[in-house]
Amino acid sequence: MKRVSSHVSMASEAEINLDLSRLIIDRPQRFTLERKRSFDEQSWSELSHSHSHRNNDGFDSVLQSPAFPSAGGFDSPFSIGTHFGGGGPHPLVNEAWEALRKSVVYFREQPVGTIAAVDHASEEVLNYDQVFVRDFVPSALAFLMNNETDIVKNFLLKTLHLQSSEKMVDRFKLGAGAMPASFKVDRNKNRNTETLVADFGESAIGRVAPVDSGFWWIILLRAYTKYTGDVSLSESPDCQKCMRLILNLCLSEGFDTFPTLLCTDGCSMIDRRMGIYGYPIEIQALFYMALRCALQMLKPEGEGKDFIEKIGQRLHALTYHMRNYFWLDFHQLNNIYRYKTEEYSHTAVNKFNVIPDSIPDWVFDFMPCRGGYFLGNVSPAMMDFRWFALGNCIAIVSSLATPEQSVAIMDLIEEKWDELVGEMPLKICYPALENHEWRIITGCDPKNTRWSYHNGGSWPGTALHCLLTSSGVEI
Numbered sequence: 379m380k381r382v383s384s385h386v387s388m389a390s391e392a393e394i395n396l397d398l399s400r401l402i403i404d405r406p407q408r409f410t411l412e413r414k415r416s417f418d419e420q421s422w423s424e425l426s427h428s429h430s431h432r433n434n435d436g437f438d439s440v441l442q443s444p445a446f447p448s449a450g451g452f453d454s455p456f457s458i459g460t461h462f463g464g465g466g467p468h469p470l471v472n473e474a475w476e477a478l479r480k481s482v483v484y485f486r487e488q489p490v491g492t493i494a495a496v497d498h499a500s501e502e503v504l505n506y507d508q509v510f511v512r513d514f515v516p517s518a519l520a521f522l523m524n525n526e527t528d529i530v531k532n533f534l535l536k537t538l539h540l541q542s543s544e545k546m547v548d549r550f551k552l553g554a555g556a557m558p559a560s561f562k563v564d565r566n567k568n569r570n571t572e573t574l575v576a577d578f579g580e581s582a583i584g585r586v587a588p589v590d591s592g593f594w595w596i597i598l599l600r601a602y603t604k605y606t607g608d609v610s611l612s613e614s615p616d617c618q619k620c621m622r623l624i625l626n627l628c629l630s631e632g633f634d635t636f637p638t639l640l641c642t643d644g645c646s647m648i649d650r651r652m653g654i655y656g657y658p659i660e661i662q663a664l665f666y667m668a669l670r671c672a673l674q675m676l677k678p679e680g681e682g683k684d685f686i687e688k689i690g691q692r693l694h695a696l697t698y699h700m701r702n703y704f705w706l707d708f709h710q711l712n713n714i715y716r717y718k719t720e721e722y723s724h725t726a727v728n729k730f731n732v733i734p735d736s737i738p739d740w741v742f743d744f745m746p747c748r749g750g751y752f753l754g755n756v757s758p759a760m761m762d763f764r765w766f767a768l769g770n771c772i773a774i775v776s777s778l779a780t781p782e783q784s785v786a787i788m789d790l791i792e793e794k795w796d797e798l799v800g801e802m803p804l805k806i807c808y809p810a811l812e813n814h815e816w817r818i819i820t821g822c823d824p825k826n827t828r829w830s831y832h833n834g835g836s837w838p839g840t841a842l843h844c845l846l847t848s849s850g851v852e853i
Contacts (some may be wrong), residue, residue, distance in 0.1 A: 441649065450722035473723035478517060482529070483509050485563050487570055489529040490536050492517045494560070496594040508560040509535060511591040512647055518598055530602050531611065537561070537595060538620045540576040547580045547587070555623030557591035559649075568849045584651070589661055592666035600671035612675045621672050622681055628665060630686045638662050647768060648806070649833045653819040656757040659769030662700060663752075667776035669693055700752065700778055703730070706763070707750030707786060710740065714761070731759050738763055740809055744797070749790030750783065754807070765790075765798065765808045803836040810834030 481492040491509030518530045540561055545552035558576035565572050579587035599621075603612045611617060628639060638657040644650055646660050654660075669689050676682040676689075706714075715737060717728040719805050741763045755762035770787050773779040779787060791798055798808055810828040811819050820826045826833040 383848060388468050415775070477521065481517075485532075485536065485574060488532050490532045490563075490574075491561075504583075505560060505562075505581070508562040508577065509533075510560040511588070511592050512559075513556060515594050515598055522601065527602065527606050530598070534595070534599055534602065534611065534617075536574060537741060538616055540574060541620055541623065543576050543578075545578045545580075545587075547578075547585055552578055552587055553623075553627050555592060555625070555627040556587055557595055557624065559588040559591055582644075582649070584644045584649070586642060586649065588649075589639065589641050589645040590647065591665050592627070593661075593664040594670040596621060596624060596671050596675075597664070600675060603675065613677060617675075618677060618682065621676060622685055624668075625685055625689070627687070629692060637699050639665055639694055647837070650823055650826055650832060651819070651821050652807075652826060653762070653811070654755060656755045656760065656762075659704065659752050659754050659766050660772070661769075661774035662696070662704070663769045663776060663778055666693070666696055666778045667772060669696075670776060670799065697778065700773075701780060701783070703756050704752045705750060705783060706753050707747070708745050708747050710750075711737075711745050728744070730756060730761070732761050733759065736761070744794065744808075746790065746793040748786075749793050750786035751790050752779070752783075752787075767798070767804050767806055805834050805836055807834055808830055 477496070478492065481496055482489050483491050483493055491514045493507050494510045494513045495506040497506065511653065512798065514533060518533065521527070521529050521631045537557060540558050541555070543558075545556055556578055558578050559582055561574050563572055564575045579585055599612055603609055632639060636657065639661055641658060641661050643652060643655040646654070646658065646664075648654055648658075648660070669692060673686060673693075675691050676686055678686055713727075714732060715734050717732060717734050719728060719731055719733055721728055721731070744765075750816045751765055752773055753761055754764040754766045770779075774787060791804075794808075797807055810816075810830075810833045811826075812828045812847070816822070816826075816828060816833070820833065823833075825831050829835060
């Protein structure tokens with residue numbers, strides 16, 4: 379493994395045309411990837427905490443990319459190359475937009491989001507008729523690209539106000555910065571009133587509060603600000619306070635010896651028991667990206683100045699930790715296989731005391747000579763070698779991965795296309811848990827049987843995030 383510096387190195391801007399119709403109709407068996415870099419080439423050591431330098435971030439390349447035109451020259455999402463036959467949009471694109479518009483939720487006649495799923499065949503809707511923070515992000519990006527910004531702004535404001543709601547699970551009160559997993563519109567026909575009701579985990583299956591919601595909110599606020607050029611929302615006192623409350627939950631001092639975030643199962647997009655407790659890659663990648671976005675939006679005065687300093691320190695430590703200890707390629711796999719155990723010193727190589735015999739057999743067949751990826755989890759005496767799509771793709775988008783690591787991740791997808799993609803969208807994770815392992819880790823979860831749902835299945839939202847990543851669109 380090539381050891382990297384503790385400084386964050388960014389790549390150059392990418393301008394890659396996104397042609398969805400080509401991917402839909404004539405998907406090749408192997409991707410031919412154009413090797414380009416994202417973000418500007420600049421290390422964190424060169425970055426000052428001054429407000430002028432903090433304005434330079436990766437979202438600039440979004441607005442300059444043909445895949446994300448500016449508001450002034452954008453009439454519809456069909457401008458991005460999704461034309462079919464005689465020049466019209468592909469029928470599937472029209473169908474997708476029709477379905478998306480049918481899923482829009484209105485509160486007091488204003489669009490505030492999209493419901494998680496529309497399933498007319500199912501009588502048991504559970505909470506799929508609610509607006510989920512994480513699930514709305516792909517919809518929000520589509521609306522922004524179609525120059526429909528009101529629904530995104532309304533969503534950001536409504537979820538911001540819901541943050542101040544009372545957050546109780548049984549008799550325990552959640553932190554002030556926690557953001558809701560979802561919300562619904564409660565309509566009282568007798569009184570002719572509408573109320574937004576948030577779920578912070580107190581009604582969710584498993585009663586787990588979402589760790590990722592706050593990160594997605596900050597990321598979406600940054601995307602809205604960069605696309606519209608309107609800084610009044612992000613600089614408003616309410617938004618500044620919301621960001622500080624979210625960050626306070628993540629940057630508070632405690633017993634942690636790692637810069638990564640310690641999480642429980644079910645706290646993210648994988649909201650069921652799947653053995654991701656500890657330091658899951660999805661949360662760490664989102665945490666990194668949210669920190670970078672917040673760094674651009676926090677005002678450098680008052681409390682904001684203190685948070686900017688904390689973010690800078692955390693980013694340095696988090697970047698070094700993730701790039702060195704979470705990264706796996708063929709060379710590093712050989713190193714781990716030869717690890718010595720029970721090392722007690724500051725110069726220990728096997729710092730997490732990982733037992734080489736714990737490496738699963740499938741990894742040796744899965745790991746190609748060309749390619750690599752971020753491990754699913756790294757904690758004392760444990761490495762989760764599973765491939766998780768969203769965490770790795772967010773690592774590329776946010777520049778948590780170095781340019782070389784980003785290329786290696788895409789090389790891995792290309793080399794292992796049949797396993798990771800096959801004839802379906804990109805799998806959430808690989809491989810699936812089966813048999814005894816499935817019974818122990820998932821608790822015999824009937825929804826997460828092998829190659830289904832979170833367990834090696836595919837979600838459209840995740841597939842869209844990964845498609846945008848692999849096509850060069852930086853969120």
